[in-house]
Amino acid sequence: MSITPLMPVYPRCGFRPVRGEHCHLIGEDGRRYLDFAAGIAVNILGHSHEGLIGAIQRQAETLMHVSNLYGSPQGEHLAQRLVDLTFADTVFFTNSGAEAVECAIKTARAYHSHAGNDHKFELITFNNAFHGRTMATISASSQEKMHKGFLPLLPGFKYVPFDDLEAVKAAIGPNTAGFLVEPVQGEGGIRPASQEFMVGLRALADEHDLLLVLDEVQCGVARSGTFYAYEQYGIEPDVVATAKGLGGGFPFGACLATEKAARGMVIGAHGSTYGGNPLAIAAGEAVLDAVANEEFLADVRAKSERLRSRLEQFIGNYPDLFELVRGMGLMLGVKMKIEPRGFVAHLRDNHQLLTVSAGDNTLRLVPPLVIDDAHIDEFFEKLSAGAASFQPEAAA
Ligand SMILES: *Cc1c(COP(=O)(O)O)cnc(C)c1O
Numbered sequence: 001m002s003i004t005p006l007m008p009v010y011p012r013c014g015f016r017p018v019r020g021e022h023c024h025l026i027g028e029d030g031r032r033y034l035d036f037a038a039g040i041a042v043n044i045l046g047h048s049h050e051g052l053i054g055a056i057q058r059q060a061e062t063l064m065h066v067s068n069l070y071g072s073p074q075g076e077h078l079a080q081r082l083v084d085l086t087f088a089d090t091v092f093f094t095n096s097g098a099e100a101v102e103c104a105i106k107t108a109r110a111y112h113s114h115a116g117n118d119h120k121f122e123l124i125t126f127n128n129a130f131h132g133r134t135m136a137t138i139s140a141s142s143q144e145k146m147h148k149g150f151l152p153l154l155p156g157f158k159y160v161p162f163d164d165l166e167a168v169k170a171a172i173g174p175n176t177a178g179f180l181v182e183p184v185q186g187e188g189g190i191r192p193a194s195q196e197f198m199v200g201l202r203a204l205a206d207e208h209d210l211l212l213v214l215d216e217v218q219c220g221v222a223r224s225g226t227f228y229a230y231e232q233y234g235i236e237p238d239v240v241a242t243a244k245g246l247g248g249g250f251p252f253g254a255c256l257a258t259e260k261a262a263r264g265m266v267i268g269a270h271g272s273t274y275g276g277n278p279l280a281i282a283a284g285e286a287v288l289d290a291v292a293n294e295e296f297l298a299d300v301r302a303k304s305e306r307l308r309s310r311l312e313q314f315i316g317n318y319p320d321l322f323e324l325v326r327g328m329g330l331m332l333g334v335k336m337k338i339e340p341r342g343f344v345a346h347l348r349d350n351h352q353l354l355t356v357s358a359g360d361n362t363l364r365l366v367p368p369l370v371i372d373d374a375h376i377d378e379f380f381e382k383l384s385a386g387a388a389s390f391q392p393e394a395a396a
Helices: 050-062 073-085 097-114 135-139 165-171 195-208 229-233 278-291 294-315 341-351 373-389
Strands: 017-021 024-027 032-035 090-094 122-126 157-160 176-181 211-215 239-242 253-257 322-328 331-336 356-358 362-365
Touching: 017 032, 032 373, 050 278, 073 090, 073 278, 090 097, 090 278, 097 135, 097 176, 097 211, 097 239, 097 253, 157 165, 165 195, 176 195, 195 211, 195 229, 278 294, 294 322, 294 331, 294 373, 341 356, 341 373
Parallel strands: 122 157, 122 176, 176 211, 211 239
Antiparallel strands: 017 024, 024 032, 090 253, 239 253, 322 331, 331 362, 356 362
């Protein structure tokens, strides 16, 4: 037998973390790595946050799981908190980002079906988007590398260029249900949508009775410097999928919706065995305790500005390697002039700095939101050393 016990769908590297300490990971070999990947934008409180650990420990001892057939004082409390903090009137809890997007897609279809418009099932989505790895969420993405081997796709998605309002207008037709968009494309290369684009989508949705569905799985939960990124565009969505940071490392997501948008999500329309069980809710509560306040958010924005301005200065030293810096909050991307994976591996293996690559040749920086100036200094020491010692030919 040659297949590995872990299904070989990931190109796993040699680094094998066994312990986390705040913003560092410790490998099997005992070495310390600065973690600017954070489980891909998940560990927003770092790896040893006492509030999060304590909440999970206490809840595990009290009540870990019960069915969603029973009333949930825990879930009601967290849902009310999310409603109070956002545009939303109602919340469905999930275990992952893809499930949150699935619920958002079903919510959009049910919205129109509920009004007798079953033909309005198509979501306009955007080139290079990433929405997850289930059948519906790969169907929602234009990226053919995720489709290969899994055809036929689910019908009902039309891809148009990101940030192109004219293309959206041209794509609207009798079957359109709404738009599904990441305000900041993550996997696709840390590309924020423009203000005009997001405001334009909102206006088009209002004009044609379509739903504006946001995928904030990566950019949400304080990552962008506001609780959700849509706040920075001065618009309110109809539906938002959120996950990653929401559990701080515990698998947790949610689909947030207005009362109007959720009109089709009636009894029996959707469900999840684990979604929003008391253990997950406890993790979510601890995360919100830490991040859902103006002081924390202002601190994220301030650290973002420091990191970003130093990055912009730094990349000038290596014009052959780096092109530009983009992003929002502590979701920053450095567009490189080369395919970034070799550089990511070099930083990791030779300088104990963890980053992630993203589409459009982007080096992705999504550190824990609790980094301090010493971590930023350490980051630049490692990045400078890494850039100075990097030999692109050797990496390729
Ligand atoms: C990670 C991600 C997802 C999928 O989340 P999973 O928890 O892996 O299912 C969906 N959308 C965006 C924008 C993401 O970054």
